[in-house]
Amino acid sequence: MPEPTGLQIYGFLLIGIAATVFAVLDGFALGIGMMLPFCRRAEDRPVMVHAIWPLWEGNQLWALIAGGALFALFPGAFAVLLSLLYPVVVLLMVALLLRPVAFEIWHHSDAAGRRPWEWAFLFTSVTITTVFGAVYGLTLSGLPFTADDRYSASLKSVLNPVPLLTAALFLSAFLMHGGAYLVARAAGAVQATGRRVLGRAWMVFAITFACWFAAVMGARQAWARPLPWVLAAASAGLLLALRRSAGRGERAPVFLSGLVIASVFPIVGVLQFPVVLANSRDFAGSITLADASPAYTLRLLAGIATVMLLIVGAFTIFVYRIFRHKVAAEEHAY
């Protein structure tokens, strides 16, 4: 395996950063989508929608950036992942088709007309979270592809513990994050709901995280490597801090749960390196950093992405500051 160049490592890092920002930002919006239809008090549900509505689009954007960067920087991995997981990707596409429309139609409907779209929020949020989680895990546990990849992954090859546990990890993390976000952006009954969800999802997440960590470390036989342990210890410390602030903090919980996610995500990247997409048939045939696009493309995108990450970061902070107030059931909307 040839040594990866600095540019290749930087490209890999950029995809990782985009994926992590997506999980930290859109994670809470997806988490709130998952709990929405189960909120029994009808007057509370609009508060939940209003809390995420102006922001979700700029959040989901980061998944598009990560996917686009994968297409440009590692076209081989992009093509194999999507064509081998064809039926799963079609399901994801249906969810991505319905999500923006659900917000819009929900807004223009009366209470009865809104109900089906609240279930659509659940479907889209769970589907997007599960598929992204499973795919994130699969890059590690691998897909069975040959040189000319004239092979379709059977469902069995997808249903192994690593992708399943990663999906469960994403689901619990986003629920926890959604609860924490409601604590910050809502008052009264909805805030109380947020605290309850946060507390319960915290438990599920902590257990899932322990199992998941064991599974991925086992899958890569990485028990002796220090860096994953450092990241896991950081996650555990942040989790404990989140536990302490969950009961009375206003904004601290959402920052802490975001940090938990941001410390868990790089574990996969660290374990992967320098593999981008593992080959479960023949590990030596995995797609690695050396299979990246030629240097000119890497330089071009690294340059543009670095500048834009700073600009978009500033824009995102600007917009998040505009929408930092406690939301009410009746918000000014268009």
Next chain:
Amino acid sequence: MDGIFLSRLQSGISLMVHFVFPGLTLGMALFILIAESVFLKTGRALYRDISAMTVRILALVFAFGVATGLVLPFAFGTNWAEFSKATGPLFGACLAVEGITAFTLEAVFIGVLLFGRNRVSRRAYWMSALLVFVGSHLSALIIIATNSWLQTPFHDPAVAALAQPVPDAVRDGFTIDAQGRYVLSDFRKVFFNPSTLIRFLHTMTASWLTGATFMLGVAAWFLARQRETDRARVMFRMASTIALVTALSQPLIGHFHIMEVLKWQGPKSPAMEGLFETRSHAPLYAAGWVDVRERKTYAIGLPGGLSLLEGGSLETRVEGLDAFPESEWPNVAVVFQAFHGMVMLGVALAALAGLAAWFAWRPRLETRTWLLRACMAAVPLPVVANECGWLAAEIGRQPWTVWKLMRTADAASAVPAGYVAFSVVVLTLVMVGLLALFVRFVPRVVAKGIH
């Protein structure tokens, strides 16, 4: 039916459904920016109200546009894996640049436009309108540049006309390496390929006309009901002015676009014109049909018109389809109809825009029921014209995915045809459902009023 046909069908359907929305988005973004600029300058609440209503419609259009647009890049991986693996370093890079720059601006600031009216200053709100306008147009520029590279990757017409042209790193900005990978060497050359700018201009003009015609129809709806007539009249004047300017500039821009197609894209232009035989005094057809088997076009038109337009003289010899081997022809009948459908709709819209702009400044506008009805009926026409133009461009490029470099048959994934059949059914059902939902909710959103 084979997997490649099904993949083409699926991509065609999803692109056509998506293409309903970007034109409207761009047109509305312009309309909002104009109204907000006037409001910022004069402080007249009327313009704020017009903008607010347009923002409401934009929100609906944008939601459907994002939904149907976001799934498109997935198809490159699922259905066109061979294309993706080869062109990822070039084509994928262009799409990634769009995501990180332009779409980012739109996605972040649309939230401020929709929810921020009472939360930010007037100037910051205007800035958001500007950034949504800039973001959406930049997005369109990058997407059109990327698509134009598929049409005209070479920078020398003599090379583009060769049977097996080889790209050159310096001249064309990319090469193809031993493994068949497209290696980018000059982004500017690829981005500003020979057809990028003219196609961008053509598409933007069409988009502004699309948005303006939509708002013209909306204003007519209010005028016909004698509702909010003061605001509706101003809206009618704004919309008819934009529509007139864009509809009248389109023939000129269209002409330069045709000249570009003629120079760079071989059989596409004679296929659009239905010209089988290379000849002087070539006719300019208005409407008709094509019999590909008999090599004949039955159509009414202007004798010698095409020679005159393309060469400035009736004596100009215009290359017909016979100058190219038949294996290189696109589906001539479809390309001919799509192209002529677009032109005819453009002419009709220019006429309507002229009438509307004339009567917009005369008294008793709200009593001219025939005009108001025509304006309402015209709302879908530019969308249909856009679809026709897009079909002519894309089907006209066949059998190539990348002009003279990659055939569509070699671009597809090796996924089982059954998978593709499944996704064609599922995605078509969802997309057609979305389209129906959009059509159902437009009147509801409009009826909320101009405020």
